[in-house]
Amino acid sequence: MVMKAVVSILIQKSAYRELEQYVKETFEDFERNKLFTKDNHSTRLLMRIWRINALQKLLELQDAITDIELLKEEVKMYKKQNFNEFAFYYYTSNVYTLKLLGKLDLAGDILKEAFSHKEILQNEISELYLLISLGDQYFSQELFSQAKEVLKKITTHKGFSFLDEELRFYILIFEVVNAYESKDYKFAEVRYKYIRKVFRHFLKDDFYSKAVKFLDIVMRMNTAAMENKKVFLKAAYKNFTSEFSNSEIGDNQVIIYETYLQSKLEEKSYYQLLVEEVGIKAR
Numbered sequence: 086m087v088m089k090a091v092v093s094i095l096i097q098k099s100a101y102r103e104l105e106q107y108v109k110e111t112f113e114d115f116e117r118n119k120l121f122t123k124d125n126h127s128t129r130l131l132m133r134i135w136r137i138n139a140l141q142k143l144l145e146l147q148d149a150i151t152d153i154e155l156l157k158e159e160v161k162m163y164k165k166q167n168f169n170e171f172a173f174y175y176y177t178s179n180v181y182t183l184k185l186l187g188k189l190d191l192a193g194d195i196l197k198e199a200f201s202h203k204e205i206l207q208n209e210i211s212e213l214y215l216l217i218s219l220g221d222q223y224f225s226q227e228l229f230s231q232a233k234e235v236l237k238k239i240t241t242h243k244g245f246s247f248l249d250e251e252l253r254f255y256i257l258i259f260e261v262v263n264a265y266e267s268k269d270y271k272f273a274e275v276r277y278k279y280i281r282k283v284f285r286h287f288l289k290d291d292f293y294s295k296a297v298k299f300l301d302i303v304m305r306m307n308t309a310a311m312e313n314k315k316v317f318l319k320a321a322y323k324n325f326t327s328e329f330s331n332s333e334i335g336d337n338q339v340i341i342y343e344t345y346l347q348s349k350l351e352e353k354s355y356y357q358l359l360v361e362e363v364g365i366k367a368r
Contacts, residue, residue, distance in 0.1 A: 092135055105139035108132050123163045130159055130171045137178050141185075142335055144367040149182050169204045173211040180218050184225065185334070187360040193222055209244030216242070217256065220263075221339060225356040229267035236260045252337055254284050254293070258300050259339040265303055270311045277304050295329040299342040306349065322346045334363060 088111055095104040112132050115121050121129045133156045140149035153175065160171045176199035183192040199205060199215055206212045216239045223232035239245060239256060248256075257280050264273035277300070287293045302321050309316035325346060332341050340355070344362060348355040 101139045101142040105136055105143065108136040108139065112136070126163055127167055127170070130156065130167055133159060134174050141178070141182060144334065144363060146182050146186050146367065153179050153182060172202060173205050173208070177214060177218060185360070185363045189222070189225055189356065196222060209242070210247060213239060213242055213244055213248060217339065224263055229263055232263045233267055233269070236263060254287055255296065255338045258296060261300065262303055262340065262345065265307045270307050273307045295342065296338065298325060298328070302346065318346065318350050322350050334366065
């Protein structure tokens with residue numbers, strides 16, 4: 086109970102270095118004193134996941150991979166008694182870390198393996214998070230038509246309404262971006278109007294002003310494309326990056342807004358720019 090309280094406080098403070106060290110030391114203390122048992126195996130797995138999450142936030146990705154591989158073996162312990170509950174975390178953390186390392190094809194293979202486990206998909210929320218990862222995978226590969234089909238599965242899924250409202254907002258913004266990329270400009274307009282109707286309280290909230298501004302810029306590009314006009318993105322990008330602080334890699338907005346706008350401005354691959362940004366920040 087004390088450990089969970091400390092972890093909660095450190096996460097709220099975004100103190101990821103302290104979190105990583107605390108969990109590591111506590112884990113080692115448990116191991117040294119032989120406190121891990123079959124009965125509290127879920128605690129062992131939780132501690133492993135907390136450290137993986139902290140390492141990802143710190144962009145210490147090779148260390149994260151090491152712990153992810155340990156987690157893979159640990160979910161099989163005691164005749165896989167906790168597999169159904171925790172295997173999901175192994176797959177999602179593995180896919181995300183491999184993506185940041187530039188190993189997109191391998192991330193795709195891991196995702197395919199995750200979807201082969203029916204016991205994981207029995208949980209609607211777990212299935213939705215895997216679908217979000219798959220949609221992002223296709224988007225990063227510039228397979229926008231496939232991403233559109235996955236996003237349709239997500240937004241029409243019976244569990245979609247159970248997702249956090251903020252995450253649903255970000256998913257729908259991502260859907261608009263993907264529609265623009267797939268040149269389905271009318272669909273982008275339809276979904277934009279839907280967002281403005283359903284999430285009008287977010288549009289008036291300063292906390293979401295960055296997401297709203299980003300969406301407005303995307304719709305300017307969308308309208309220009311429909312009218313076969315050129316949009317002057319340089320000034321919009323400069324104003325956007327001046328007005329708002331940079332997004333943290335790993336935020337739940339699905340894509341990094343300024344990186345996406347930069348990719349359009351420089352006519353480069355969004356995913357390649359993301360990997361380059363990770364490489365710079367991870368030094």
